[in-house]
Amino acid sequence: FGWEPVVLAVDPRQVAGWHDSRPPSALPADVVVHRCGALPARLTRLAGLGSLGPRAWLHLRGAGTELLRRERFDLVFFSTTQFLALTLGAGWKKKFGMPFVIDVQDPWRTDYYERPGSPPPPGGWKYRFARWQAGHFEEPSFRPAAGFVSVSENYLGQLRARYPWFSARPSAVIP
Secondary structure (H helix, E strand, C coil), rough: CCCCEEEEEEEEEHCCCCCCCCHHHCCCCHHHHHHHHCCCCHHHHHCCCCCHHHHHHHHHHHHHHHHHHHCCCCEEEEHHHHHHHHHHHHHHHHHHHHEEEEEECCCCCCCCCHHHCCCCCCCCCHHHHHHHHHHHHHHHHHCCCCCEEEEEEEHHHHHHHHHHHHHCCCECCCC
């Protein structure tokens, strides 16, 4: 389609839990993939944190910043459910003038557990911390984005209802 993707991803050996069963060859051979590290889950779990987002954030920031310094890109496309990684877009836009698009695979902020009849939220303090992060970081991470794609019109509708500026951003649903 006239564009060449370059992928930045966490080294699969650093991902605790689920692993993509597709071999790296599932990508076309000419797609360049850069891997970065993450803090070891066995160490961060001692503090009660095993999630990949916080463990990989510094590594993603460093590797992404180095790529943006070294190479010419037209756009950064975030496609992840590790929401903390989305906070990198605003900094890269400010530092490099790099536009970015966010793929909204799941809602970052949600009121699901606050709705009548919902089960109690899982995770205790971890849930409260994740909810605090979403409340503090979603808008400053999303506001400077050049556009959005989502698997669901509902997710984009939630963002339109929450942020008056969101309707002015290009968005598309790609199921």
